[in-house]
Amino acid sequence: MSKSFEKYQKRRLKASYLSVVLSITLVLMLVGFLGLAVLKYSKLSGYFKEKISVTLYLKNNLSETEKKGLEKFLKEKEFVNTYHFVSKDQAAKDFSKEIGEDFLTFLGDNPLKSYYEIKLKADFVSPSQLIFITKDLEKNAYITEAAYDAPLVDLLTKNIKTIGFWLLVGASVLSFIAVLLLNSSIRLSIYSKRFTIKTMQMVGATKSFIRKPFIWGSVRLGLLGAFLASVIILTLCYKVDHKLPVLSLMEDVEVLAIVIGGIFAVAFVITAISSFLATQRFLRLKTDQLYF
Template sequence: MSNSFERYQKRRLRSSYFSVILSIALVLFVLGVLGVVVLKSSKIANHFKEQVAVTLFLKNSVSKSQSEKLVASIKKKEYVKSVVFVSKEAAAKEFSKDIGEDFMEFLGTNPLKNSIDIHLNPEFITPTKMKAIQKEMSENAFVVEVLYDAPLIELLTQNIQKISFWVLVIAGFFTLIAVVLINSSIRLSVYSKRFTIKTMQMVGATKRFIRWPFILNSIRLGIFGAIIASAGLTVVLYYVAQQIPELELLANKNDLGIVFSGVLLMGIFVTWISTFFATQRFLNLKTDQLYA
């Protein structure tokens, strides 16, 4: 009879642990997906920003060597990602291709100018910084005009700010839900052992001595849950990457490392803090309150 009861208790304990691990894994999986969305939204925003170019039109008197020196000096600027020199001959060919006819045949001359296309680092593509860059480049003696699409920059900045705000709000909301769900699972797990906690306390065990095994056990459950969540996240990311390769989900190993590390740390931290407060609550209860 005693052995049957012990087996029943062990099965019940394993079932309880499994449900806690599964709950933690599901919640951490959702957080991992949100983490990927947050990181990729930033990458996508940067991708669009990097397509914006600042074009410097050079004076006709600027020689080839002077143009090369100007390009070399621009490349050293902290805000520059890439620089491309476009000769007026190349620009004329491209323009003729776009309009479908050779415009120089009836003009008799090439009215275009040599130019330099500058692509900037994403963090510098804001209305204020772009105006400052335009002013700086305009002061160069070789430059006759500096052009960029100011309305596009304004619209791009506003839309990115709106999207980033709502992505962070949604991520914060789901993070709060995740913490609450994990906390509830841990509290239920500790609740089932409230009489054991009170018995140990009554025989003279200190709060720290009683609390520590529960915390260690919950941390282990959190780690197991994080491993399962990471495995599920890996499968989903691999599948989506195969279906939509343009997203380059698996290209940046650092971003993936941040997401998986965040999932693991979240699993450890939330289970630790939840167990601490759950055990503390039952340690502070009186014996007659355990039945409430």
């Protein structure tokens, strides 16, 4: 009879641990995906911003020396990411391809100008900064005009801000819910051992002595859940990369490292704090209050 009861208790204990680990794993998966979405959104918004180009139309008949001086000028600008030179002849060929006919046969002379197409660093792509940047570039003696697609920049900036705001709001709300769920899982796990806590206290064990095994036990379960959540997230990222290679989730090692590190940090901190508070609560209760 006693052996069967012990087996029953062990099965209950294993089931309790399993349910806690599964709960922690699911919650940490949610936290991980939210973190991945926020960090990846920042990268993607930077990617699209760096596609914005500014065209620098040049004065006619620049010498190679003047051209090299202009390139040196561009290299020294902190907002310039890359630049590409297009001669007036190449510009004419490109324009002819766009319209589907050779416009030089009608005009005779090439009215187009040589130009540099520069890509800006993401941090400098905004309507206000681009106005300042174009004015600064036009001060150069070799540049006649600096032009960019202002409506596109306005639309891109507006959409990025709107999407970023709602993404952060959603991530904050869901993260708060995830923390509450994680806290509840740990509290329920310790609630099932409240009589053990009180028994240890009644035989003279100190509060710190009682708390320590419960805290470390919860932390171990949390770290196990973090490990399982990390494996699942990495597996799903690998699968998504095969379906949507443009996202390059597995190639972005820095983002993945931050997400995985964040999952383990959240698991450690929340389980430690939750188990400490839950154990402390039951230590303060009287014996007859444990039944409620």
